[in-house]
């Protein structure tokens with residue numbers, strides 16, 4: 001099923017991010033025809049850039065590749081509920097559908113906190129699907145942060 005395999009690709013990116021010592025979050029952007037146009041994981045440490053979240057990196061890469069500032073009809077899969085910054089970027093990019101795996105009660109900005117897409121200043125709301133592959137994404141994050149504390 002395409003739907004599951006796309007989150008599988010995001011989870012692969014999350015694992016690769018963990019191996020680089022980054023918070024394990026991965027994202028992919030899928031074109032209307034089902035092809036992957038961008039895939040990446042967090043790189044805030046590597047780039048010394050607090051905005052280098054997986055979602056921002058794949059939106060930038062996809063827009064650069066397409067030569068467009070918007071991604072209408074494109075779907076974004078990410079392993080963790082987007083933070084308010086990324087939710088804002090997703091809205092500005094006009095992403096069609098957002099699929100996220102694990103919830104983030106602490107820093108999420110979709111179902112928690114700022115709830116960016118529900119705000120009346122939000123001009124574009126993607127269709128949101130949560131919980132796809134959530135258990136695996138959560139396990140990755142727990143392992144990562146358990147390692148940090150040890």
Ligand SMILES: [Zn+2]
Pocket residue numbers: 053055082083084085086087
């Ligand atoms: Zn973010």
